[in-house]
Amino acid sequence: MSQLRLNPLTGRWVTVATGRVTRPDDFSRDRQAVETGPSRPCPFCPGHEEQTPPALETYETSGEWSLRVVPNRFPAFAGTEPMTVHNLGPVFSHAPASGIHEVFVFDRRHDTGWADLDDHHAGVVMAALRDRLEDHAKTTGVRYTQAIVNHGREAGASLAHPHGQLLGMPFVPGEVAEEEAGFRRFTGSCLLCTVAEAERDAGVRVVHDADGVLAVCPFWSGAPFEMLVMPDAHEGHLARAASADLAATGRALCQVLGRLRDRVGDVSYNLVVHTLPHRHEDPFHWHVHVLPRIQSVGGFEQGTGVPINIVDPEQAAATLAPA
Numbered sequence: 001m002s003q004l005r006l007n008p009l010t011g012r013w014v015t016v017a018t019g020r021v022t023r024p025d026d027f028s029r030d031r032q033a034v035e036t037g038p039s040r041p042c043p044f045c046p047g048h049e050e051q052t053p054p055a056l057e058t059y060e061t062s063g064e065w066s067l068r069v070v071p072n073r074f075p076a077f078a079g080t081e082p083m084t085v086h087n088l089g090p091v092f093s094h095a096p097a098s099g100i101h102e103v104f105v106f107d108r109r110h111d112t113g114w115a116d117l118d119d120h121h122a123g124v125v126m127a128a129l130r131d132r133l134e135d136h137a138k139t140t141g142v143r144y145t146q147a148i149v150n151h152g153r154e155a156g157a158s159l160a161h162p163h164g165q166l167l168g169m170p171f172v173p174g175e176v177a178e179e180e181a182g183f184r185r186f187t188g189s190c191l192l193c194t195v196a197e198a199e200r201d202a203g204v205r206v207v208h209d210a211d212g213v214l215a216v217c218p219f220w221s222g223a224p225f226e227m228l229v230m231p232d233a234h235e236g237h238l239a240r241a242a243s244a245d246l247a248a249t250g251r252a253l254c255q256v257l258g259r260l261r262d263r264v265g266d267v268s269y270n271l272v273v274h275t276l277p278h279r280h281e282d283p284f285h286w287h288v289h290v291l292p293r294i295q296s297v298g299g300f301e302q303g304t305g306v307p308i309n310i311v312d313p314e315q316a317a318a319t320l321a322p323a
């Protein structure tokens, strides 16, 4: 069972989720990624479906599943208890970590990643995200849903089989609230529509521009080969995006992740989908961050929130640009 605790220094919530770690040596580096093998078959591979809780949703291609959504066995957010904040004295505030935590297994094949998806399937995966977000939006108490993919050990993936997660949360997380504030500060036009225009004009940070989807190494990149992928169609909620734009975004991710692997190497990365919190109608433009985990985060970055990026985004974009 998880609990939210408020950090009064930052005003941000922390989720304390126990139940995952069972032994102190689970923290040792070698155990961070749960390796699978003959004695420990992969629970996400075809034939082992009974090792996960029953699927909430299954997408099929030619009679076999191509994507499964299953509940997370160790949910960080679970239950429907309202987010009532309890104060234990002047500095200890906690609340139930209610919500939804799901895993989406997006490929039958074990040793692949988003870069290996075919065009059709990339569209199916994005459509599945839309369907889940619509479902979460209808769930009382879920205010925001964070969709992510962790690829590789350095990015936090605990299982090698390609999968992502959807975390339906009872509050709007600080990172998203800050982005919403950024959109509000930029008056007169949409911030990301303007970024797309400015990056196309500048031309030196574009890594993909096709079918109404632009991918750039943003001007303000905080990490080597960081990318921002955004549809041209202005829409705050991914759940309201047109199917063609979702499919084109899925294909754009295949292409840029494929080039990242070919030209930089099979590096770990996080995909982070940012969309408006459920039922918000503020200015926003949904997008996907590609955050390669090449450089480790040190004390300065942790202490200040100021990244030091050792590869300038113009150089990164030149490396990742179409041949």
Ligand SMILES: [Zn+2]
Binding pocket: 042, 043, 044, 045, 109, 110, 161
């Ligand atoms: Zn597998």
Ligand SMILES: [Zn+2]
Binding pocket: 190, 191, 192, 193, 194, 233, 234, 235, 284, 285
């Ligand atoms: Zn826009």
Ligand SMILES: [Zn+2]
Binding pocket: 179, 274, 287, 289
């Ligand atoms: Zn964002």
